[in-house]
Amino acid sequence: MRVHLCVVGRLRAGPERDLIDDYFKRFDRTGRALSLGPVSVHEVEDRKGGGMAAEAVLLRKAIPNGATLCVLDERGRVESSPEFSKRLARWRDDGVQDLAFVIGGADGIDTALRSEADFALSFGQMVWPHMLVRVMLSEQLYRAASILAGSPYHRV
Numbered sequence: 001m002r003v004h005l006c007v008v009g010r011l012r013a014g015p016e017r018d019l020i021d022d023y024f025k026r027f028d029r030t031g032r033a034l035s036l037g038p039v040s041v042h043e044v045e046d047r048k049g050g051g052m053a054a055e056a057v058l059l060r061k062a063i064p065n066g067a068t069l070c071v072l073d074e075r076g077r078v079e080s081s082p083e084f085s086k087r088l089a090r091w092r093d094d095g096v097q098d099l100a101f102v103i104g105g106a107d108g109i110d111t112a113l114r115s116e117a118d119f120a121l122s123f124g125q126m127v128w129p130h131m132l133v134r135v136m137l138s139e140q141l142y143r144a145a146s147i148l149a150g151s152p153y154h155r156v
């Protein structure tokens, strides 16, 4: 199951990028034997000030046809890491070929695009900066793969 991160904004070189690259490298390595990954990042940017609607047009183009769509949204469902790992495994076992995660920009995700999602995942009711949400998601993907692989990374 290929994993796509469709996100608003370009992340410049720096600590967040290093963390994301590291977690995705680990996710790809751990996920290979589990039919999870590879992961690819699709960054979109609307330079014309078109807001969420314009960003949604660009995001839709970045989401592969037929992909299962999971939006990151503070109003979504909060899950434990083991629950999230089971969800990933279920999508994979159900034959999902492409799984796309969408993280919005400063204004959030367009309502219409949000309503098209198969699932809305929340990292709690607080609103986090989108670049941090990218880091958190990349870590949770690696953690989920580790849980499914039975490796000791997740210890709770």
Ligand SMILES: C[S@@+](CC[C@H](N)C(=O)[O-])C[C@H]1O[C@@H](n2cnc3c(N)ncnc32)[C@H](O)[C@@H]1O
Binding pocket: 071, 072, 073, 074, 075, 102, 103, 104, 105, 106, 107, 108, 109, 121, 122, 123, 124, 125, 126, 127, 128, 129, 130, 133
């Ligand atoms: C700065 S937030 C935008 C918040 C915006 N005010 C809204 O109402 O949606 C940017 C993006 O980060 C993600 N995000 C922020 N906090 C989150 C949370 N607690 N759980 C999941 N995703 C979150 C969402 O994808 C959101 O669109």
